[in-house]
């Protein structure tokens with residue numbers, strides 16, 4: 001095959017993006033969404049696969065900073081816009097793009113790469129592990145009651161225009177970034193992302209709405225949501241579709257949930273995406289009736305095992321030697337000693353005997369604290385070579401806050 005990989009020329013973006021559009025079903029992105037993705041495209045980090053004059057493959061990367069346990073922001077390549085033309089699939093084009101991209105990420109000095117996958121089966125072979133989880137739930141507000149913490153009545157709610165409130169919502173988002181592993185510091189331009197609200201994705205719901213939570217004139221939280229009206233012979237039976245609830249303190253969070261659960265003419269609150277440790281679980285009287293269900297969300301790959309493991313802190317003192325297998329990025333292979341605690345860590349190559357053996361994919365799954373090493377070991381994905389090392393490392397790698405990313409990219 002004569003496919004050539006080359007860095008994207010801005011003049012070729014339309015043809016390049018058309019391949020991506022088609023690979024995702026050929027429902028063209030609306031103009032504002034297209035314009036945003038074009039503006040956000042980092043051309044020097046985007047690759048096209050070309051068969052003569054024909055673009056047959058696309059991939060890109062955003063220069064992100066990712067929160068890791070302990071609160072540090074680590075440079076991370078946000079892998080995106082991956083597609084291969086249907087006429088050229090299963091000939092190794094994706095593999096060649098991943099090869100080139102991971103070499104480039106390494107050269108750029110980014111210790112990790114992250115992505116949200118269209119299908120979870122694609123990226124494990126390239127060393128990505130499922131590192132964060134996202135939760136959905138449906139609250140039957142006719143049956144489920146909320147028990148609210150003190151201070152809720154001190155929070156004022158205000159309906160706000162989505163675009164006009166963008167800056168204050170971004171401020172809330174930015175203040176929350178260090179507090180939750182998996183969140184990404186948004187660079188200029190990304191504030192337009194929450195404003196994208198294509199009609200094709202609304203499924204009968206209203207345009208996206210915004211309510212701000214304020215205390216003493218300061219915005220302390222917000223929700224982005226929509227109303228999906230429904231009328232039957234028996235009356236109103238609408239839903240509140242919750243895109244996001246982000247708040248700086250428990251009273252603000254509870255005030256927003258109280259609002260969402262009491263919108264007139266609705267009887268259901270559909271939570272579209274939240275962390276698996278979301279506050280709402282403890283506010284509701286009957287969590288089982290809300291049928292929470294989780295799935296993997298952000299996949300993470302350690303591109304530089306040493307730098308990545310040094311960048312985070314550890315829940316408990318740890319001194320453990322990993323034997324890492326990494327066929328796709330062999331520079332990571334071998335034994336690494338991680339020594340650290342809640343203040344900091346070192347991670348160096350060692351000739352000492354290994355305590356735990358695993359592949360880089362499992363290390364990626366455990367890196368933000370989203371999957372425990374004990375749990376991965378129970379599936380045979382981590383092998384304990386020194387008794388006691390598994391629990392020691394598993395506790396240390398945990399995170400008191402479940403990793404989560406409130407948006408895709």
Ligand SMILES: CC(=O)SCCNC(=O)CCNC(=O)[C@H](O)C(C)(C)COP(=O)(O)OP(=O)(O)OC[C@H]1O[C@@H](n2cnc3c(N)ncnc32)[C@H](O)[C@@H]1OP(=O)(O)O
Pocket residue numbers: 023024079080081082083084085088089090091092093094095096115116117118119121122125
């Ligand atoms: C971060 C993001 O942007 S995620 C978006 C990914 N893109 C899409 O889902 C759009 C629709 N799909 C596509 O464009 C393509 O099918 C791709 C990009 C998923 C795969 O591209 P291809 O060039 O066909 O992949 P390639 O030939 O390199 O396959 C490599 C291996 O992955 C496997 N593979 C590829 N796609 C899939 C898949 N969807 N599910 C399971 N395995 C897959 C192949 O079978 C092959 O396995 P092997 O090494 O054991 O033979």
